Amino acid sequence: MSNIHDNEIISYEVDLRKHKIILHTIQYRDSACTKLIFSDVLAHLFETHLEGSIILDVEEYELSHFIQDNRELLEKQKNSCWPIDYGNFEELTEKLIKEQYAYYVISSSYGLNGWILAKEYEII
Template sequence: MLNIYDNEIISYNVNLKNNTININTLSEKGQNITIIFSGVLSHMFENHLSGSIIFEIGKYELSQFFDDNRDLLEQQKDYCWPIEYIEIKELEEKLIKQQYIYYVISASYGLNGWVLAKKYELLSSN
């Protein structure tokens, strides 16, 4: 089983057309591991720093996404972000029906944030 704990983030790529995010990491033992999010609807990353270290990626219920981001959703609603909706309850129902998952990236140092996606997997390139 691949482990990303304490991996350094080397780079990441957001492909808006294909709805994917790939995060390339390097373990302390020199193993290259790519974190792949597919079916991405939206994401938010903060603290982009060279040498960023991953603590964990947690999988949470969508209800937690709404608790964590209610103010942001209200601010961005008129800009159709993350998709068009009138009431937050409507957005919640759409995301549940479309089977999105709330992934939270926690850092020991540097980059952290979240991704709304349908799938998350790890791939070793060594």
């Protein structure tokens, strides 16, 4: 587990112009503030927004998992060029790899969970 395990999510920012997402959290042990910063964000999906959301972990998965986990959503949004314009799933995967995106999955003990496609992730 990472050093964000059991952190409470206080708020988050989505800056579409700067392609950045910041999750503001506090550590359960000492109430220290911690920021999870995702840069060069292409797309994201958050679910179960609840006050008191607790992070279990943020893990990076292979991009093939992104396609598998989100096949229905990708098919539904394809004609809207989301998350980018592509012909088929193989082409989408190739483009994401070429552009060096990573698939970050946020799992929770309670509340907010989801995923982010981004090029960088850091904890401050």
